Amino acid sequence: MKLLLCFALLCWTADMTRSVTITTTEESFEKAKGETVHFPCKFTVSPEDQEPLHIEWIKSPPDNQRVDEEIIVYFGGNIYDKYSKNLKGRVYFTSSDPRLGDASINITDIQLSDMGTYQCKVKKLPGIANKKIQLSVLVKPSGTKCYLDGSSEIGSDFKLRCESEGSLPLYYEWQKFPNTEKFPPVSLSDLNPAIISVRNATPEYSGTYSCTVKNRVGFDKCILTVTVIPPSNTAGTIAGAIVGTLCGLLLLGLLIFCCCKKRKEEKYEKEVHHDIREDVPPPKSRTSTARSYIGSNHSSLGSMSPSNIEGYSKAQYNQVPSEDFDRTPQSPSFPPAKVAASNLSRMGAIPVMIPAQSKDGSIV
Structure with a gap:
């Protein structure tokens, strides 16, 4: 009897637990970053459910070490959606009155951090x-670019490459315009x-x-124009490069030479400017004056008669400045050269008689 009573109690509790039923069947979604995701959660209640309605959405992140967090709650006719900092302002109930049996929510502008498991509790x-x-956030292909790897000359080998960013797996599809032209084989190596x-x-x-890149949430494409040209003149190109390099080096050397020369000129001008001094006039030569004075007197003696030689010689010799005889000659003295009388007469010299003078100064 007790056993039957316990079994009936368990069945009644199970029926009471199953009185609220969620009719939604979707279990996973794949969305692209930036899109809006709709999580359906429709339910029904039984007449036995008399307490106020309580709806709660909880997010479980992929990392098991992180705790679950509430993102939005409906209770007592009020909505509370400020629990999650990451989803604040991006999550809301689809129905304006969830009591009618729709606890679905929308999340706008989803990000990679929004991936995880979401649980609807009624x-x-x-x-x-x-x-x-379960929500999986994927990234659409973006930034797709096409380029040619190698030389596009006739007879050469090159590759057409297509690169893109996005969630894997990525699927590539090439197309050539117009379609009737020859299409290169796709690399299988x-x-x-x-x-x-x-x-x-x-x-x-x-x-x-044209290269089109696709994944489960979107696609992107790029365009590449290829022109196969005749081989270029490699020798001429190399020669031109060498000539250009030599001209550049010559021009550089000339520029350096001009700069060095200009610096030397400026340095020389500065040095000359600092070394200028006022010239001092040379002193007058007294020796030459005395010699010219004596020479003029000798010439005068040659033209005088013997009668007035005595008075003239005394006066003239007394007029010679004593400082001219006391001055030490600057140049070394040499013995006078002896010239024969016949040579002097041949040269036109006039013989002059110079009177002798005694110790007391009288002429003898």
Whole structure:
């Protein structure tokens, strides 16, 4: 009897627990970054559920070490949505009155940090129900660029590369315009359809190429124009580069030479400017004056008669400044050269008789 009573009590409790039922079946979503995600959570209640309705959304992050957090709550006719700092202002109930059986929410501008497991709990005691939904946030392909790797000359090898950023896996699709032109084979050696290899290029490979990158949440594309040209004159290019380099070096050397020369001139001008001194006139030579004076007297003696030689010689010799005889000659003295009388007469010299003078100064 007791056993039957316990079994009936458990069945009644189970029925009461299952009185609130969530009818939503979705369990996971994949959305692109920046989009809006809708988490459905529709429910029904039974007449036995008489307590106020309580709806609660909880986020469980992928990291198990982080605790769960409430993001939005409905209770007693009021909405509380300021629990989460990351989702503040981006989460709201879809229905204006969740009591009508719709506890769904929307999250706008979702970010990579919004990934995780979201749980919808509906309580209307004694009934309780919950539903978990998984959210995966992906990044659309973006920043896609195409470029040519190598030389596009005839007979050369090059590759067409396509690069993009986004959540893996990424799918690449190449297309050439117009479609009737020859299309290069896709490289299978790298197992990467983002690369097209071209060997022994010909003008047929010239054209416009389009690369489209896709993943589960979006796509992006880029355009590349390829022109296969004849081989360039490599020798002429090298010669031109050498000549240009030599001209540049010559010009640089000339510039350095001019700068050095200008500096030397400026330095010389400064030195000359500081070394200028006022010239001092040379002193008058007294020796030459005395000699010219004596020479003039000798010439005068040659033209005088013997009668007046005595008085003239005394007066003239007394007029010679004593300082001229006392002055020590600056140049070394040499013995007078002896010239024969016949030579002097031949040269036109006039013989002059110089009277002798005694100790007391009288002429003898």
